[in-house]
Amino acid sequence: MPGPDSHYVHRTAWLRAAVLGANDGIISTASLIMGVATATGGRTEILTAAVAGWAAGAMSMAAGEYVSVSSQADSETADLARERRALKERPVEEKEELAQIYQERGLKPKLAQEVAGQLMARDALEAHARDELGFTEDSQPKPIQAACASALAFSIGAALPTLAAFLAPQGEVVKAVPAAALVFLVALGALGAWARGSVDGEASAPRGLLGRAGDGCDGRHRRCDRQSRLTCAKG
Secondary structure (H helix, E strand, O other): OOOOOOOOHHHHHHHHHHHHHHHHHHHHHHHHHHHHHHHOOOHHHHHHHHHHHHHHHHHHHHHHHHHHHHHHHHHHHHHHHHHHHHHHHOHHHHHHHHHHHHHHOOOOHHHHHHHHHHHHHHHHHHHHHHHOOOOOOOOOOOHHHHHHHHHHHHHHHHHHHHHHHHHOOOOOHHHHHHHHHHHHHHHHHHHHHHHOOOOOOOOOOHHHHHHHOOOOOOOOOOOOOOOOHHHHHHO
């Protein structure tokens, strides 16, 4: 159980991938099962299609997450390279830029200059990456982690409507699977709310899971501008 000062931002990268994977696994597999059940009605055909959809979907989600997060990592690397060059060529201007950020957060000009100077003396690139670009260690892109989380979550999500189709009476699959999928989505929404640290159960429905689990100003998916960066850090 997290302590009172524990935070959940370190979960953002894999939780977003897992949420999207699980939702896609439930919805796409349930839709596939309903289509095959309507066309043929045979249990063997339904389960074969479900397993094939699971394998294709898990591989597709893993590959998509890996490529997407790798592209994000490449963009961050390019930004850091540009910032490193700017620090080498224009150190005074970069210090003023960092001090201005701290002033906008509420520090007095003199104190902002002192803070910027001390942080840049320690590690100028780290200070600018964190406070100017919004990059942190917790929000660092991890392509393999995202790919694995997405594939595993998709597999679990796909298994749920497949199990419902297997247990449903013959001829009732078309009714049982969508009903079960809706229940699974609501339960998954509640689980996602708990995993991201929600204390009021907000957005536990499927819409909330999709709309909120990947939100947040983490400096990558939705970068905060200088005026709102502190607000985003709190929210």
